[in-house]
Amino acid sequence: MTSKPAQPVALEADAPRPLPRLARPPSVADWIPTVSIPVDCEPAHFHEGLLQLVLYPEQSSSTILRAEILDDEQDPADHLDLAGGDAQTRCPLTGYTCVRRVRRRVLPNRPQFDWAMEQECLFYDKRGSEAGESEALVVLLPDFAQLDRDRGDQRLPYYHPQVYALAFRYLADHAGTSTSLRIDLVPLPSQPLLAPLPQNDRLFRTAQVLAKYAAKLCNGQAVGYQKRIHHDLLVGRTAVQDTYQRLKDKYQWMLHSWQESTDATKHVFEDVAIAAWLVTYWAEIYPDTEGKPPGGFVDVGCGNGLLVYILAAEGYSGYGFDLRERKSWASYTAPRPDLRVQSLNPVTLLPSALDHTDSEGASGSAESSDWPFPRDSFLIFNHADEMTPWCPLLAALTPGPRVGFLNIPCCLHELAGRFERQTYTIPAAFLADLPPSQIAADHPSADGSEAWRASLPDDLHPLLFPFYAAAPLSYSKPAAKGATSAAAASPTGDVSILGGRYHAYQLYLAHLTLRCDFVPAREALRIPSTKNFGLVGGRAPRSPGGTGRDQEDVRDEVRQLLAEVVRKGEWRARRPEGKAGERSGH
Structure with missing residues (x-):
């Protein structure tokens, strides 16, 4: 009998291993643990799976047309420090090393209702893991300054979760016997949220869908999944x-x-x-x-x-x-x-x-x-x-x-x-x-x-x-x-x-x-x-x-x-x- 695939579970507000507050741009709120789902993969598989999610967001949402990659920087840790630079592109997390930075422009599938948005996608590894616990992390940061310049306000489009920051986390215990993918978020300053999120909240349901899809990508990387249906072979x-x-x-x-x-x-x-x-x-x-x-x-x-x-x-x-x-x-x-x-x-x-x-x-x-x-x-x-x-x-x-x-x-x-x-x-x-x-x-x-x-x-x-x-x-x-x-x-x-x-x-x-x-x-x-x-x-x-x-x-x-x-x-x-x-x- 085929076993049912794992499902995301809700997390309590005091879930272990909390993330530090964003240092730049300065966050006015703590991260809220949202959902967690078991995965069977290594940190490298997690990064490859999340890279697919970053490059092809249209595969996880029919409201997105595609992402245009504006910049893809390998090993940018030396540039992501607290000293100077554009606040929207400098986002260090204490104790984490940034190993990749992708800047993308997300285009809507319904331009008559939604608008384009630029976003920083930062890939991290954990520095000096405690008690042998390993961790990897991908943080998605909407560029509110770009929205303000292009539209005159900082409203996020409908296709993007209404959050200040979104984190996909790979967590493994010290024995390596339990690995999970977890989603934490930082609420918008204008929309404070109670923790834990109510399970009938739209944002919670969105996190569930994203967690299931991200877990599928990561597990697929672990078993050597290869894409079979390839589009755009003859024209771009x-x-x-x-x-x-x-x-x-x-x-x-x-x-x-x-x-x-x-x-x-x-x-x-x-x-x-x-x-x-x-x-x-x-x-x-x-x-x-x-x-x-x-x-x-x-x-x-x-x-x-x-x-x-x-x-x-x-x-x-x-x-x-x-x-x-x-x-x-x-x-x-x-x-x-x-x-x-x-x-x-x-x-x-x-x-x-x-x-x-x-x-x-x-x-x-x-x-x-x-x-x-x-x-x-x-x-x-x-x-x-x-x-x-x-x-x-x-x-x-x-x-x-x-x-x-x-x-x-x-x-x-x-x-x-x-x-x-x-x-x-x-x-x-x-x-x-x-x-x-x-x-x-x-x-x-x-x-x-x-x-x-x-x-x-x-x-x-x-x-x-x-x-x-x-x-x-x-x-x-x-x-x-x-x-x-x-x-x-x-x-x-x-x-x-x-x-x-x-x-x-x-x-x-x-x-x-x-x-x-x-x-x-x-x-x-x-x-x-x-x-x-x-x-x-x-x-x-x-x-x-x-x-x-x-x-x-x-x-x-x-x-x-x-x-x-x-x-x-x-x-x-x-x-x-x-x-x-x-x-x-x-």
């Missing part, structure tokens, strides 16, 4: 979040005029988040066309059409289509987006493109009205169901060297039938064409992805690592010359990853993407959906003089894939609904 977090905030403020009126029966909050914010990611990503890959796909975008299976509307309103040309018109479509005005009722049957559409060659010798059908994707367009497949695996094939036959796509799978479909496999292997010949890393060098991730990349085996590309898969993970690397252990290596040179069906499906889609001559990369999108993995594809770079042969090879790959689907005879295209269904279409 700051740019995406800032764009999202701008678009959310601009289009949240849609919540009150939603025409569909679906959850307005989920769908509006999800499409806003996808639009924010696309706008940021396009700015990176299309700098010479003002951050816009040269051929526009096409949203396949656009559903309620909100994503198409947002992109159109932001000045991006393109269109979307679906099997039936939605009630929302008529409500989108100024500008009115291009939304169409249309079905897509790749089994009948692809052969005509394979037989066509444009004026530049490239496959596709730029001049044909039957081909739905313009030259150099960007394809969007957002939860496109059974159309999901067809995305790279359709992109492959779309003319132009700057074609790209974003594929966000929902249900697990193969080209024909359901995807049921628990493992998938990409042949080594295709892996050799992968670039060194999918993480852009000039866009280091804000959530530690560079460390994640460095921790991978030297011969394992980040694309192959199951950042969505549950442990345990089994990795079979390519066989080295002269290897004798068949269990430790794949004799074919292929890479096999046992990471669960969802990661196997990612590898399946990545293999299709490679077969269609696109370079695949993954992103965990910041959208309110459990299916938020996105596969991005861009044209593979061409070697001089090799364009014609490479393109014919791609067409042969598509022919082979299409022939296998036809042989199985399982593909059935959906027909448009309503009046459009009376007409046959692609």
Whole structure:
């Protein structure tokens, strides 16, 4: 039977091992012991866990957008003395040694209600512990002077506990048999508090939540926890979040005029988040066309059409289509987006493109009205169901060297039938064409992805690592010359990853993407959906003089894939609904 996790317990006002008063800035009140929770870790794990809490406060509170790190000083003890300096950045505690100082600016998730706040985060070790007792400490100090300068008052924002100072403490007894994480606080001078805090007080409940979350981080560090879901691999977090905030403020009126029966909050914010990611990503890959796909975008299976509307309103040309018109479509005005009722049957559409060659010798059908994707367009497949695996094939036959796509799978479909496999292997010949890393060098991730990349085996590309898969993970690397252990290596040179069906499906889609001559990369999108993995594809770079042969090879790959689907005879295209269904279409 699994034991229940430890819970924080309330502390009495006279709890042992009290903290000394803050010397600078001078505190007018003593620390109030608040809650304590058992932890199973060492002081170093405590500091690493609390560092995560300091760097990523949004993971502990949905009211926080992120923290911008203004300064990170290692071993600043010599500078944190009582002599001179800015009072807000000098906070020694008698008997403690400051080993790290982080200054951060915390940004609100709701800027219309909250405001930004700067804060000192001071990491301490205990000097000369008594009776062998060890202690570590992290003190959070709001910068009231900064609040006064920026706002004209010293009020703390809602997302921050209403306290003068907050301390996370690691306490171990002399035998080391009992270790705990404890939270003490100093009340605001304007809001004196009784000790102990009443357990129905909001501040006490906040301390309970923080203690549980901090304990989880510290215990995770002790057992070697590694983050599995990594965001911001392709574009920077700051740019995406800032764009999202701008678009959310601009289009949240849609919540009150939603025409569909679906959850307005989920769908509006999800499409806003996808639009924010696309706008940021396009700015990176299309700098010479003002951050816009040269051929526009096409949203396949656009559903309620909100994503198409947002992109159109932001000045991006393109269109979307679906099997039936939605009630929302008529409500989108100024500008009115291009939304169409249309079905897509790749089994009948692809052969005509394979037989066509444009004026530049490239496959596709730029001049044909039957081909739905313009030259150099960007394809969007957002939860496109059974159309999901067809995305790279359709992109492959779309003319132009700057074609790209974003594929966000929902249900697990193969080209024909359901995807049921628990493992998938990409042949080594295709892996050799992968670039060194999918993480852009000039866009280091804000959530530690560079460390994640460095921790991978030297011969394992980040694309192959199951950042969505549950442990345990089994990795079979390519066989080295002269290897004798068949269990430790794949004799074919292929890479096999046992990471669960969802990661196997990612590898399946990545293999299709490679077969269609696109370079695949993954992103965990910041959208309110459990299916938020996105596969991005861009044209593979061409070697001089090799364009014609490479393109014919791609067409042969598509022919082979299409022939296998036809042989199985399982593909059935959906027909448009309503009046459009009376007409046959692609």
